[in-house]
Amino acid sequence: xxxxxxxxxxxxLPGESQNWEKVENITRSFLTRAGYREIRTPxxxxxxxxxxxxxxxxxxxxxxxYDFQDKGGRHIALRPEGTAGVVRAxxxxxxxxxxxxxxxxxxxxxxxxxxxxxxxxxxxxxxQIGIESFGSDNAxxxxxTIMLGNDLLHELGVKNFELHINSLGNEEVRKAYHDAxxxxxxxxxxxxxxxxxxxxxxxPLRILDSKDERDKxxxxxxxxxxxxxxxxxxxxxxxxxxxxxxxGIDYVIDDDLVRGLDYYTGVIFEFMxxxxxxxxxxxxxxxxxRYNHLVEEFDGPETPAVGFGIGxxxxxxxxxxxxxDLFADHGIDFFLANIGEGTELKTIETARALRKQGYQVDxxxxxxxxxxxxxxxxxxxxxxxxxxGARDLAEGVVQLKRLSDGKQIPVxxxxxxxxxDIIAEL
RNA sequence: GCGGAAUUGGUGAAGUGGUUAACACAUCGGUUUGUGGAUCCGACAUACGUGGGUUCGAUUCCCACAUUCCGCCCCA
Numbered sequence: 001x002x003x004x005x006x007x008x009x010x011x012x013l014p015g016e017s018q019n020w021e022k023v024e025n026i027t028r029s030f031l032t033r034a035g036y037r038e039i040r041t042p043x044x045x046x047x048x049x050x051x052x053x054x055x056x057x058x059x060x061x062x063x064x065x066y067d068f069q070d071k072g073g074r075h076i077a078l079r080p081e082g083t084a085g086v087v088r089a090x091x092x093x094x095x096x097x098x099x100x101x102x103x104x105x106x107x108x109x110x111x112x113x114x115x116x117x118x119x120x121x122x123x124x125x126x127x128q129i130g131i132e133s134f135g136s137d138n139a140x141x142x143x144x145t146i147m148l149g150n151d152l153l154h155e156l157g158v159k160n161f162e163l164h165i166n167s168l169g170n171e172e173v174r175k176a177y178h179d180a181x182x183x184x185x186x187x188x189x190x191x192x193x194x195x196x197x198x199x200x201x202x203x204p205l206r207i208l209d210s211k212d213e214r215d216k217x218x219x220x221x222x223x224x225x226x227x228x229x230x231x232x233x234x235x236x237x238x239x240x241x242x243x244x245x246x247x248g249i250d251y252v253i254d255d256d257l258v259r260g261l262d263y264y265t266g267v268i269f270e271f272m273x274x275x276x277x278x279x280x281x282x283x284x285x286x287x288x289x290r291y292n293h294l295v296e297e298f299d300g301p302e303t304p305a306v307g308f309g310i311g312x313x314x315x316x317x318x319x320x321x322x323x324x325d326l327f328a329d330h331g332i333d334f335f336l337a338n339i340g341e342g343t344e345l346k347t348i349e350t351a352r353a354l355r356k357q358g359y360q361v362d363x364x365x366x367x368x369x370x371x372x373x374x375x376x377x378x379x380x381x382x383x384x385x386x387x388x389g390a391r392d393l394a395e396g397v398v399q400l401k402r403l404s405d406g407k408q409i410p411v412x413x414x415x416x417x418x419x420x421d422i423i424a425e426l
Numbered sequence: 427g428c429g430g431a432a433u434u435g436g437u438g439a440a441g442u443g444g445u446u447a448a449c450a451c452a453u454c455g456g457u458u459u460g461u462g463g464a465u466c467c468g469a470c471a472u473a474c475g476u477g478g479g480u481u482c483g484a485u486u487c488c489c490a491c492a493u494u495c496c497g498c499c500c501c502a
Binding site: 198285312392 | 427428459460461462463475492493494495496497498499500501502
């Protein structure tokens with residue numbers, strides 16, 4: 001049988017997988033220090049969990065969802081984003097109850113699925129790193145969320161990202177702004193690109209984001225969301241941006257910033273990376289915002305919330321380019337080479353003992369010639385080779401050799417239990 | 427969903443309608459058996475994404491499909 005992975009999926013093989021581990025370990029450590037704990041929710045949910053929260057008319061729901069009927073006739077969907085499932089879990093487990101400390105802060109690193117045409121940094125199965133904070137509407141929680149995104153990217157070594165932020169208001173504000181955009185663009189309809197003529201009917205906000213020159217000339221005079229915000233939203237947005245300024249976090253206010261999901265209600269933001277070697281136009285690596293009504297949508301109590309999601313594949317692309325040192329391959333600590341009668345057992349015993357001391361140790365299970373064993377040690381990028389030979393063994397020693405400079409010393413068998421000391425002497 | 431390009435061994439690749447598919451790297455074996463990253467010698471594609479067609483004959487021409495990549499839509 002000739003097998004092939006499904007379109008838009010990838011195998012992450014050894015060599016690559018350790019890079020992911022590295023990024024994920026740094027991320028987990030970072031978020032744990034910030035008081036976020038991991039949540040794991042199902043890979044699939046009832047279809048409605050995603051269709052209702054993301055917006056029935058959003059592209060994600062209309063054409064990108066992996067959904068199917070299971071054998072029990074249930075309409076199931078693979079998660080196309082992380083937030084909805086977490087909100088569902090929050091409500092279903094009654095985490096809004098008094099037993100839980102508020103805000104309730106969680107993170108996840110999870111596989112996510114969208115039926116799309118694959119491209120660089122876009123797959124059908126991909127991974128999102130996300131955080132969500134439930135229970136506070138204070139600007140501090142918005143600022144902290146943005147700050148964590150900023151600091152995490154810095155800690156990982158992303159160099160040239162730009163933070164774009166904007167504010168969407170409540171339901172009424174969005175409605176009024178939506179209408180204003182339609183009123184503005186409708187008379188211009190014939191001059192707009194085909195895509196934007198279509199957007200006028202589906203999602204006029206997206207016209208603001210158009211890359212088509214025919215559209216761009218009309219954008220500067222288009223209505224700005226900021227002029228439609230209510231006083232509270234405006235004051236809060238100012239408060240947030242002021243704090244970012246005080247924290248030394250650079251940002252640009254981006255009137256044209258819109259996000260693909262319907263549930264955002266307040267501040268929204270994207271961290272974008274411009275790298276022409278990677279993408280033709282600046283690409284979002286991290287995006288998020290405030291969503292104060294989603295919990296209610298799931299029949300939970302009124303609960304403000306804010307969060308973000310990182311596209312892990314895109315993050316990896318950027319890091320491999322901008323911080324390759326992070327992925328340096330250091331190889332193993334010891335390779336055990338053995339030669340002569342009766343050295344096999346001593347070899348595997350020594351491997352066991354050294355591993356117990358915390359070292360990465362390997363040896364040649366195929367027992368090839370000494371020369372081949374050394375070659376294998378080189379291939380494994382071993383720092384040291386310990387040669388266990390029958391002649392030496394009779395005298396109670398093994399040979400320890402540092403491969404970088406070839407220096408070799410005999411080591412008494414009894415001392416193998418204290419490898420750190422021996423290496424210090426070498 | 428729309429438009430474009432690509433598809434030869436483990437890797438990078440050259441190449442032609444017709445008897446041995448170049449070259450390089452890597453790998454494996456050897457260079458007389460206790461020490462590597464050097465040199466030298468040798469081995470290594472039943473076959474050129476899959477299926478069909480044209481042809482006496484196709485890896486080379488045509489068609490379809492698949493996958494990958496690029497741009498758009500959209501998004502992480």
